[in-house]
Amino acid sequence: MEDTLLIVEDQFIEANNLKIILLKADYHVLPIARSVDDALAIIDRQVPDLVLLDIFLKGERTGIDLAHILKARGIAFVYLSANSDKSVFTAAKMTGPYGFLIKPFRERDVLAMLDIAWYHHSQKVMVKDNEAKPKKTSNNPVRDRELKKIVGESGAIQALLKNVETVADTNVPVLLLGESGTGKELIAKFIHELSERRSGKLIVVDCAAMPPHLVESELFGHEKGSFTGATEKRIGKFEQADGGTVFLDEIGELPLDLQVKFLRVLQEMEIEPIGGKRKKVNIRILAATNRNLEEEMANGRFRMDLYYRLNIFPINLPALRDRKSDIMPLAVYFLEMNAAKFGKNITGFSDEVRQTLTHYDWPGNVRELENLIIRAILLCHGNQIGEVQVPGPSVTGETSKGLRVKTMTESERDHILAALRQCNWKIYGPGGAAELLAINGSTLKSRMKKLGI
Numbered sequence: 001m002e003d004t005l006l007i008v009e010d011q012f013i014e015a016n017n018l019k020i021i022l023l024k025a026d027y028h029v030l031p032i033a034r035s036v037d038d039a040l041a042i043i044d045r046q047v048p049d050l051v052l053l054d055i056f057l058k059g060e061r062t063g064i065d066l067a068h069i070l071k072a073r074g075i076a077f078v079y080l081s082a083n084s085d086k087s088v089f090t091a092a093k094m095t096g097p098y099g100f101l102i103k104p105f106r107e108r109d110v111l112a113m114l115d116i117a118w119y120h121h122s123q124k125v126m127v128k129d130n131e132a133k134p135k136k137t138s139n140n141p142v143r144d145r146e147l148k149k150i151v152g153e154s155g156a157i158q159a160l161l162k163n164v165e166t167v168a169d170t171n172v173p174v175l176l177l178g179e180s181g182t183g184k185e186l187i188a189k190f191i192h193e194l195s196e197r198r199s200g201k202l203i204v205v206d207c208a209a210m211p212p213h214l215v216e217s218e219l220f221g222h223e224k225g226s227f228t229g230a231t232e233k234r235i236g237k238f239e240q241a242d243g244g245t246v247f248l249d250e251i252g253e254l255p256l257d258l259q260v261k262f263l264r265v266l267q268e269m270e271i272e273p274i275g276g277k278r279k280k281v282n283i284r285i286l287a288a289t290n291r292n293l294e295e296e297m298a299n300g301r302f303r304m305d306l307y308y309r310l311n312i313f314p315i316n317l318p319a320l321r322d323r324k325s326d327i328m329p330l331a332v333y334f335l336e337m338n339a340a341k342f343g344k345n346i347t348g349f350s351d352e353v354r355q356t357l358t359h360y361d362w363p364g365n366v367r368e369l370e371n372l373i374i375r376a377i378l379l380c381h382g383n384q385i386g387e388v389q390v391p392g393p394s395v396t397g398e399t400s401k402g403l404r405v406k407t408m409t410e411s412e413r414d415h416i417l418a419a420l421r422q423c424n425w426k427i428y429g430p431g432g433a434a435e436l437l438a439i440n441g442s443t444l445k446s447r448m449k450k451l452g453i
């Protein structure tokens with residue numbers, strides 16, 4: 001039986017456009033409701049499978065009021081939103097929608113959003129916990145091979161992988177959120193490999209690492225002679241990835257003027273090289289950030305329309321300290337991956353080391369753990385890792401052999417960590433650690449990577 005949808009929208013033209021899209025996709029659409037009262041009268045006669053709900057409606061009550069009622073009755077809903085201000089958006093988000101569709105509606109976005117909403121809804125009604133875990137093996141060898149590169153036994157990672165597998169084979173943009181080193185790029189690669197675009201390129205762009213005056217030309221390309229110094233034509237990253245995927249790391253760093261141009265890529269799949277003509281590209285966008293984009297949006301540093309377009313399928317990568325059960329499996333994985341590489345025969349960790357690893361809070365997340373295990377392998381002379389150095393009083397103070405002076409690398413690491421702690425782990429922008437240390441954000445980030453922070 002076809003799924004039944006209810007549109008609650010007081011703007012006739014928009015409601016009708018949406019209805020046409022849904023009917024074309026074989027959904028059963030109930031009469032359009034223009035107010036909360038209309039909607040409740042219709043729902044009393046027939047309960048829809050999902051409600052598409054505008055925030056501002058005819059009458060006194062808003063879509064947010066209706067959302068509370070729908071939630072109480074267990075009816076799934078998606079907001080139809082124009083760009084609202086932050087307080088409205090926050091109130092809407094609190095009601096637990098399956099997503100936001102922004103106007104004007106595009107068939108592609110509407111259908112993708114519905115697929116995602118069905119998926120989330122089915123997950124919610126699933127009773128058994130282990131059904132939410134991805135199967136370890138399947139009849140897809142590429143998927144099984146790629147899955148082996150992602151270690152994690154915790155419920156958080158298993159649920160995340162299941163979400164990733166659902167979205168991988170669509171063209172929906174994915175926004176990966178999480179602290180530095182949590183595995184955002186790894187997941188982006190996994191999504192690309194699982195998608196039909198795997199034979200195309202995956203182009204990775206670090207928006208924080210590009211000098212601001214070159215970002216536009218790097219991303220969109222330029223024609224020869226289009227500005228002083230443009231001695232050759234350049235093909236931009238979006239065009240290089242045609243037929244494949246672009247992973248934009250640190251999307252929060254994209255300058256505001258380029259956010260408009262990027263929005264056109266997302267909406268129209270169209271690029272405009274500097275000094276050149278507009279052209280179509282066929283790419284899938286994956287983006288990541290460790291910034292709070294809602295905060296950036298509220299402070300006018302990130303466009304709201306871009307946020308809505310990107311935030312169709314957000315995936316949160318949890319910090320390692322919030323999934324301690326993953327620490328030892330990851331440590332064992334990094335040991336197995338690297339010991340032979342360095343010609344060492346090391347079979348495991350001492351109990352003391354296991355304790356240290358599990359109790360440390362890993363501000364640099366998985367990257368810090370990986371670097372620490374590699375260091376420990378290099379320093380290890382037996383067949384078991386019996387000592388590791390995690391930052392903190394136990395290694396920087398007195399040892400049993402007397403006072404130990406820290407190496408330059410250790411000092412630099414501790415210094416950066418202290419600055420990060422003071423700035424609440426904010427790297428870039430006002431009040432960030434880069435500002436405190438008086439260095440460029442991308443330089444700080446590259447030092448952090450090198451030092452395993």
Ligand SMILES: Nc1ncnc2c1ncn2[C@@H]1O[C@H](COP(=O)(O)OP(=O)(O)OP(=O)(O)O)[C@@H](O)[C@H]1O
Pocket residue numbers: 149150151152178179180181182183184185186187249290330333366367370
């Ligand atoms: N679950 C995991 N299993 C195995 N390796 C992992 C896992 N998560 C992260 N890693 C490894 O940790 C390192 C850091 O991961 P990655 O670069 O994907 O993090 P990130 O979130 O993109 O960091 P940043 O925000 O600093 O760019 C990589 O070497 C990656 O392969």
